[in-house]
Amino acid sequence: MINLNSYKEDPFSFFAEVVAGKKNSAQDKYYKNRLNSLTESVKLLYEDYDLAFQNNTLQYLECCGFTGDEKEDLLKLYSFRAKAFQELKIKLTTIESNRIISTCQNCTIGEISSFDHIVPKSEFAEFAIHPKNLFPSCSKCNEYKSISWRDNNKRLFLNLYLDKLPKDQYLFVKLNCSDSKLEIDFYIDNINGIDDELFSIIEYHYQKLRLCERFKENSDLVVTNLINSLQSAIKFSPLDIIIRTSDELSRRNQKAFGSNYWRSILEISLVSFEPFLRQFVLK
Template sequence: MIPSISNAQQTTDLLNLYSYSNSIISKLKIKLTTSEFNRVENTCQNCTIGEVSSFDHFLPKDEFPEFSVHPKNLIPSCSKCNGKKSVNWRNGLNSLFLNLYLDNLPDTQYLFVNVDHNLDFTFIIDNRNHIDLDLFSVIESHYIKLDLVNRFLENSNKVVSELSNTINSFKNKLPRAEIIDSVIETESSNRVLYGSNYWQSILKLTLVNNAVFMNNFYT
């Protein structure tokens, strides 16, 4: 895609249209972060970790000023993702990031958690389920460029604590299998809302299906 604006004054005028605090942009943010059930989901869609505090211009506004306020070029983002992406978006003809408006994300799982015998775990991106190679290449680049695997790990303690509290609350009231089934049911619903590769759900599902982890609550 080649920028179509060559006049310097036109470029300046177009860039001046964008301001995150602009009332129209603020209304757009509210619309984009409000679910069909009228609930505000103020979570960055690039990482599902941080709160939305900016709009990421998928096509950099300095390179494409004509898209500086185009709704489909503005992706609700946390400041960390926005900073890591910066003005980068392609390598030659290949996109470096997922376009969350245009790319059809697969329902197939590509985010996994490996757990060792000490219950230390790592997140990995893997194409064991045979996603289209071109799409998987963009997915892999998106996760690497935004450092998502490490950021998931850094934010995982709270998720593990929440899961542990749930298990401890019910371990004397329900059989172990029912607790596992309940967690699976809850996280299956969350994956419908947040995507098949929602990192918190993948982590919880991996842990409740890990015998060593579950045995910690029954010794």
């Protein structure tokens, strides 16, 4: 899990670009007229969003209350598959190395296949296509998050544009080997003294998106690849050298993909777990 850079251009210009690409239809000859009549109101609301985003206080936003045709017209602007949104996805997922991240950073498991609306569009139709309100996400994270995002003006989920992720480890894994069966359980713990408010958000984020459960469900590929890698290397190098090399690689990946990258944490734990080596690698 790493932070992504938010949209750097003028957000309202993106809104205007999407609106400009819309056309009237035979069934709705006044769609563009209705959109154009909303432009000035939306522009002012975008300024409110931008200020709240700058101050990381989105949880205090008050919805404008668009209803009826106005709300539907604004919601119809959003289409993940449309060219403007696919280009936006590329901008948001291109990192400093000029490589594109294709994995949802809310979970680091699924492929990006949608945008998460940080402020839900069902409540805030005016921000349905605000580019700073759209976070590249997998469909499963979107499903689990649904429309929940705040509780009594308290933010519930990480905003990976704004919340600086801690370098301290909070994700851990418990391993157990019994009767040639490997049991894996992920859990989070604030043993390293992360700020209480931030950790509370991390904790809810992981619980609501079922991350520890999903990490476990996706562990087999990691374990199998690790076993195959270690067993292949044993033919050519001493075990202690192989373990140090594997550990070094995992820590490099951890540095690249986040201090709490679940795959690296699992790999590092496994190569230092003697029962795993004895029962699965050296058998």
